[in-house]
Amino acid sequence: MMKSLSTHCGVLAALTLATGVLLTGCKKPDESASGIGKPGEGKAGDLIKVGEFASLTGKEATFGQSSHKGTLLAIEELNAAGGVLGRKFDLITEDTQSKQGESAAVVRKLVSRDKAIAILGEVASGRSLEAAPICQNAKVPMISPSSTNPKVTEVGDFVFRVCFIDPFQGTVMALFAKNTLKAKNVAVLTDAAAPYSVGLATFFKEKFVADGGKISVEQKFSSGDKDFKAQLTAIKAVNPDAIFAPCYYTEAGLIAQQARQLGINLPIFGGDGWEAPELVTIGGKAMDGTFYSTHYSPEDKTEMVQTFVKKFKARWNNEVPDAMAALGYDSALVLADAIKRAGGTDGQKLRDAIAATKDFVGVTGKTTLDDKRNATKPAVIIEVKDGKFVYKETVNP
Numbered sequence: 001m002m003k004s005l006s007t008h009c010g011v012l013a014a015l016t017l018a019t020g021v022l023l024t025g026c027k028k029p030d031e032s033a034s035g036i037g038k039p040g041e042g043k044a045g046d047l048i049k050v051g052e053f054a055s056l057t058g059k060e061a062t063f064g065q066s067s068h069k070g071t072l073l074a075i076e077e078l079n080a081a082g083g084v085l086g087r088k089f090d091l092i093t094e095d096t097q098s099k100q101g102e103s104a105a106v107v108r109k110l111v112s113r114d115k116a117i118a119i120l121g122e123v124a125s126g127r128s129l130e131a132a133p134i135c136q137n138a139k140v141p142m143i144s145p146s147s148t149n150p151k152v153t154e155v156g157d158f159v160f161r162v163c164f165i166d167p168f169q170g171t172v173m174a175l176f177a178k179n180t181l182k183a184k185n186v187a188v189l190t191d192a193a194a195p196y197s198v199g200l201a202t203f204f205k206e207k208f209v210a211d212g213g214k215i216s217v218e219q220k221f222s223s224g225d226k227d228f229k230a231q232l233t234a235i236k237a238v239n240p241d242a243i244f245a246p247c248y249y250t251e252a253g254l255i256a257q258q259a260r261q262l263g264i265n266l267p268i269f270g271g272d273g274w275e276a277p278e279l280v281t282i283g284g285k286a287m288d289g290t291f292y293s294t295h296y297s298p299e300d301k302t303e304m305v306q307t308f309v310k311k312f313k314a315r316w317n318n319e320v321p322d323a324m325a326a327l328g329y330d331s332a333l334v335l336a337d338a339i340k341r342a343g344g345t346d347g348q349k350l351r352d353a354i355a356a357t358k359d360f361v362g363v364t365g366k367t368t369l370d371d372k373r374n375a376t377k378p379a380v381i382i383e384v385k386d387g388k389f390v391y392k393e394t395v396n397p
Contacts (some may be wrong), residue, residue, distance in 0.1 A: 047090040048083070048345060050075070050335065051110030053121035053131060058098025059224070059250050062276040063123040063324050067145050068093060069316050070328030071120055077311075078332070084339050092116060096127055107131040111138045117345040118143065120331050123324055124248075125149035125196040132159045139347045141354055143335055145327035146295065148272065149199045153373045158351050160373045162331045162364070163295055164397070166196070169271050170203025172293050172379045172395045173244065178211055180381075180393070181267050181291075183241035185216045189231060189255060191247040193222040200246035200271050216240040221251070228255050229262065236264050248273040252292075253282025260286040267291065275323045280387050287384040295323040296364040297380050297391040308363045323364070323380075330362035 052071055055064030072091060079088045092114050094106035103122055110116045111134060119135050119142040122128045128147035135142035136156030144152055144161040148169055153159045177183045186208060191197035205215050216238040219231035232255070235243060243266055245255050252274050259268060267289060274292035283290075298309045298320050308329065312321040321329075334357055339345060342353035360367040365377040381392040 046087055048087050048339065049090045049092060049114060049116045050332075051107070051114060051116030051119045051121075052091055052093045053096055053103055053106050053110065053119065053127075054093065055098040055123065055127070056093075056095040058096075060098040060124060060248060062249070062278050063146075064096070064098070066276075066322050066324035067121075067123050067328035069319075070312070070321060070325035070330075071145070071332045073312060073315050073325075074329045074332035074336075076315075078336050084336050085344065089336075096122060098124075100126070101130070103127040103130040104134060107134050111135065111140050116140065117347070118335055118350065120145065120328070120335065122147060124194075125152055125199070126194060128152045129155070129195060132156070135159060139351070141335075141338075141347065141351050143331045143354065145331040146272065146324055147196075149195045150374070151195065151199070157355070157373070158347075160354050160369060162334055162362070162367050162375050163272075163327055164377055164379060165374050166199045166271075167203045168397060169293050169379060170200050170205075171207045172381075173200075173246075173269060173271065174204050174207035174211065174213070175395065176291070176293070176381055177208060177242055177244065177269070178213060181242050181269070183213065183267070185214045185238075185240045187216045187235040187238065187240040187243045188218040189228070189235065189243060189245040189247070190218060190220050191223055191251065192220040194247065196248075196271075196273060197246050200273075201244070204244055204246065223248070223251070225251065226254060228258050232259050232262050232264060236262060240266065242267040242269065244268075245270045246273065249276040249279040250282070253279050253284075253287065256283040256286040256290055272323060275382075277322070280384065285387070288386060290384045291392065292382055293379050293395075294382055295377075295380065296326045297382065297389075298322075299391040304361065305363055326363040330364050330367065333362060334360055334367060 054068045055061055075089050075091045096102040123146050125147040128144045129152055132155035136158045142159050146163045148163055148166045150165050177186055188201050190201040219234055245252055252270055256268050269291040272294045275294050280287050338353035342349040357369045367375050376397050378394050378396045380394050383390045383392045
């Protein structure tokens with residue numbers, strides 16, 4: 001288990017070699033992950049300790065790394081500007097390794113041992129669901145950047161998110177299938193082991209059928225599967241107009257590739273779980289003409305988005321920030337804004353301030369949290385074309 005990015009340079013070095021990216025610089029023993037806590041800067045109690053848990057390694061590492069880079073960029077900018085209420089942030093980051101069970105362990109450490117006043121994470125809904133009860137019981141606010149399953153915030157009133165939820169995303173993709181793809185019959189390919197996939201498939205089916213569409217067939221698989229030819233053969237037999245695959249990029253790329261190998265040249269589309277450069281790395285040319293919903297596009301010409309893209313590329317070796325990076329960035333800024341409005345870091349006051357977030361302008365649009373602590377904001381449709389992610393349209397709530 002990786003304890004902290006700031007104190008495990010050996011692990012970080014290995015991760016850097018394995019992924020080809022630098023997550024954060026290795027500091028001297030007396031420095032924190034965010035570069036705070038140097039001698040002469042004040043007592044440790046002057047720092048605002050914020051915990052972050054993310055899949056920095058494992059099969060969904062792209063998600064965690066992107067989210068972490070966005071979060072860290074926001075923390076560094078806040079600290080460079082003097083912090084909040086005269087206090088700077090100490091970001092303590094833990095790796096969930098993309099494994100079931102790790103989230104609970106690392107978040108328990110962040111809350112109990114590190115005394116974090118708030119927790120940022122996770123990207124995956126299943127891992128957020130593991131951690132949420134711990135934060136709720138400890139009365140420590142938790143903000144997920146991008147877990148879209150509705151059940152995450154249903155855990156309790158100390159659990160929040162800055163992304164839209166699957167009922168909205170499912171509705172968006174049902175409308176896209178009907179209006180843009182002109183599909184009347186859709187096959188659904190669901191990851192039965194992932195709450196994210198099951199939830200998104202459910203909401204898509206409900207909306208699509210309610211609008212007069214038909215689900216030709218639903219096939220299922222489990223996270224980590226590599227061979228989808230049996231499911232795809234069954235789908236091909238019913239001759240649908242399109243295939244909805246609400247899974248993660250690790251499987252989506254293989255599904256598209258194997259579908260094309262079987263002569264299935266129908267439109268294939270999914271949700272924000274597809275959001276990763278590796279989608280094209282895995283699927284290759286088979287991804288051309290596929291679509292997915294997400295939270296923002298770096299092609300957005302608004303000043304705030306373009307400024308964010310420029311700063312992110314400068315910080316992270318010219319890398320273009322994806323939606324996970326943008327949501328990680330916004331989650332940290334929403335927390336900082338709430339601390340300022342709460343006048344401090346008292347758990348209950350901070351919870352109340354986060355819950356009162358309204359029209360907060362971030363990279364992913366205006367964030368307003370409803371009475372269930374979910375964000376209301378637009379969705380973006382991306383098309384994969386010639387190996388690139390191209391903005392297609394925006395769908396408002």
